[in-house]
Amino acid sequence: MTHAYLLGTVRRGPTESELTAPTVGIFTSTASPGELVSAGQVIGRIEVLAVKYALRVPNGVAGRVTSDVGRDRTRVPVQYGDTLFTLSTASKVDATASASSQAEGAEAKLSFLAPMSGRFYSRPSPAEAAFIRPGDTVQQGQTVGLLEVMKTFNRLVYQGESLPESAVVQRILPNDGDDVVRGDVILALEPAGGK
Structure with missing residues (x-):
């Protein structure tokens, strides 16, 4: 069974990265400030023309959410390239812990x-x-x-x-x-x- 999703786009900085909207739509956040996120994790939803897509963290991205546009978890209109989350660079230990947590669900029997x-x-x-x-x-x-x-x-x-x-x-x-x-x-x- 296939489920529709979009990958966020990323702008990288030396200590922080910005996860940006991959399209125009209505954004709802499911991640909270302080939360550790990693590649493949669902961090929100974007509704485009009444179709809801899960928004996933793109490959090669991990970090702690330091701010997000949808912090009150309401529907927020976004344009292509708008910043959705600011992520601080995660340590390898944090990234590994988050990835293993996501993998545990994915690899369960x-x-x-x-x-x-x-x-x-x-x-x-x-x-x-x-x-x-x-x-x-x-x-x-x-x-x-x-x-x-x-x-x-x-x-x-x-x-x-x-x-x-x-x-x-x-x-x-x-x-x-x-x-x-x-x-x-x-x-x-x-x-x-x-x-």
């Missing part, structure tokens, strides 16, 4: 993907326990989280023909309140019983 774009929550309310935790076994039909879309909460249910009846959660990739794009990995899984 199984992945549970976001069925739509929205804001992810791992618990029904801040005072309640998470639906699942790493190490838990999930069953078909079990709620694993919530996605907030247009102020409506939708249950994320573990189900799908390509998923086994049960699986063990290795990792929950998004944090509470993170924006995800359809097709992003939510859970890194392995079949129950190690199959």
